[in-house]
Amino acid sequence: MAHLTPEQLLHAAGPGRPVPDHVRQCLSCQTQLDDLATLLSAVAPAPEPPSLTAGQLLSRWAERSPRRAAKSWLVAIPLTLALLGIFMPQPPPVPRQALAATVSLPFAQPHASVRWQRGLSYGRLTLTNLPAMPGRVLTFWFIRNGSHVPVAWIPLNHVQRRLVLWFQVPAPDSSYQAIGATLEPAPYRLAPSGPRVFFAPLTSSASKPSPARG
Amino acid sequence: MSESESDAELMRRVKDRDAEAFNALYNRYAPRLLGTIRRFLRDPHESEDVLQNVFFYIWHHGTVFRPERGSVQGFLFQVMRSRLTDHFRRNARVPDVMDPLPDAPGEGLAEDDSVAGRLAAEAILNLLSPRERQVIELAVFGGFSQPEIAKLLRAPLGSVKSWSRRGLDKLRHKLSEQEGDSGHGPPHP
Numbered sequence: 001m002a003h004l005t006p007e008q009l010l011h012a013a014g015p016g017r018p019v020p021d022h023v024r025q026c027l028s029c030q031t032q033l034d035d036l037a038t039l040l041s042a043v044a045p046a047p048e049p050p051s052l053t054a055g056q057l058l059s060r061w062a063e064r065s066p067r068r069a070a071k072s073w074l075v076a077i078p079l080t081l082a083l084l085g086i087f088m089p090q091p092p093p094v095p096r097q098a099l100a101a102t103v104s105l106p107f108a109q110p111h112a113s114v115r116w117q118r119g120l121s122y123g124r125l126t127l128t129n130l131p132a133m134p135g136r137v138l139t140f141w142f143i144r145n146g147s148h149v150p151v152a153w154i155p156l157n158h159v160q161r162r163l164v165l166w167f168q169v170p171a172p173d174s175s176y177q178a179i180g181a182t183l184e185p186a187p188y189r190l191a192p193s194g195p196r197v198f199f200a201p202l203t204s205s206a207s208k209p210s211p212a213r214g
Numbered sequence: 215m216s217e218s219e220s221d222a223e224l225m226r227r228v229k230d231r232d233a234e235a236f237n238a239l240y241n242r243y244a245p246r247l248l249g250t251i252r253r254f255l256r257d258p259h260e261s262e263d264v265l266q267n268v269f270f271y272i273w274h275h276g277t278v279f280r281p282e283r284g285s286v287q288g289f290l291f292q293v294m295r296s297r298l299t300d301h302f303r304r305n306a307r308v309p310d311v312m313d314p315l316p317d318a319p320g321e322g323l324a325e326d327d328s329v330a331g332r333l334a335a336e337a338i339l340n341l342l343s344p345r346e347r348q349v350i351e352l353a354v355f356g357g358f359s360q361p362e363i364a365k366l367l368r369a370p371l372g373s374v375k376s377w378s379r380r381g382l383d384k385l386r387h388k389l390s391e392q393e394g395d396s397g398h399g400p401p402h403p
Contacts, residue, residue, distance in 0.1 A: 014353070039338060042334070043339065045246075111363075131337045
């Protein structure tokens with residue numbers, strides 16, 4: 001009985017794909033497929049709502065004519081160049097790491113908790129059991145009306161059993177709504193680009209911390 | 215519009231230029247398709263352009279769909295692959311699978327329970343070389359075949375097969391180690 005080829009196994013591991021007949025009769029392939037699908041589902045792309053509705057698309061297609069499209073290109077090119085010149089993004093203020101400490105803990109799951117009071121310039125992050133992921137930087141963001149303000153960067157070059165980190169909060173009186181963390185390929189990025197690994201809404205209570213199990 | 219109306223029924227109506235059915239199909243699949251497209255394209259505007267091209271094709275060429283050949287979902291992802299391939303060819307670029315989805319506020323704490331799972335999965339996938347991870351993600355999340363991946367990456371098919379096999383072997387090895395640690399799981403061939 002021929003087992004699944006690597007290509008068949010990878011194809012079948014995708015979300016919503018049909019299960020090959022062979023897998024129903026082969027416990028080994030079934031186990032491999034289950035393991036692989038479970039592993040990859042943890043990092044699968046999340047659905048993302050498009051900015052336009054179906055109705056808006058249909059209206060746009062109905063209105064578009066070749067002549068109008070050509071005109072819009074003529075306007076769009078100089079406008080894009082002008083906007084690029086005027087609104088080049090500036091780097092965000094760089095928060096300062098005030099304190100970091102490391103101690104050893106026995107085996108456990110990764111865990112992150114955040115302590116910050118609205119209005120205070122500093123907050124505290126407690127992280128335990130961070131795995132080693134060379135080339136990845138755990139980046140924490142304060143989130144306000146869809147914009148992200150970076151507050152802390154933790155390179156994951158080696159296993160860290162416990163890390164306590166004080167971070168500076170830009171504009172601490174702002175109405176931040178949540179704090180999130182992503183895995184980035186490099187520090188000091190202007191916006192998140194990697195997978196999210198932590199998200200916690202900041203409560204309206206000024207003194208209540210927002211811990212989250214990792 | 216019934217939530218439970220089948221994909222096939224919606225597609226049949228889209229072929230007849232039924233805007234309501236198009237709207238339902240769009241609401242059902244556009245977020246998943248866009249999430250997958252964003253996996254391979256860094257730019258959110260380019261991603262939305264590709265998504266719109268997918269649905270433009272569905273609206274204007276829906277008659278191409280043959281239910282006897284496969285599911286509507288499979289058809290939509292096939293069109294997505296085709297439009298993505300066109301996009302990469304037109305822009306002389308290769309997909310970037312190392313820059314996945316951005317963060318999004320307002321989704322509550324629902325993902326807290328999966329933090330450990332994500333970190334663990336990332337730690338395992340980190341064993342792969344960038345090329346090995348790229349071909350695996352293109353195959354699993356994009357549904358691309360190995361010849362398609364070879365064209366996308368402008369790499370020989372033999373290299374794609376090697377990256378795929380080596381990457382899969384590393385994952386199998388790591389996963390079997392973990393199963394060994396937990397004391398169960400059947401032997402692999």
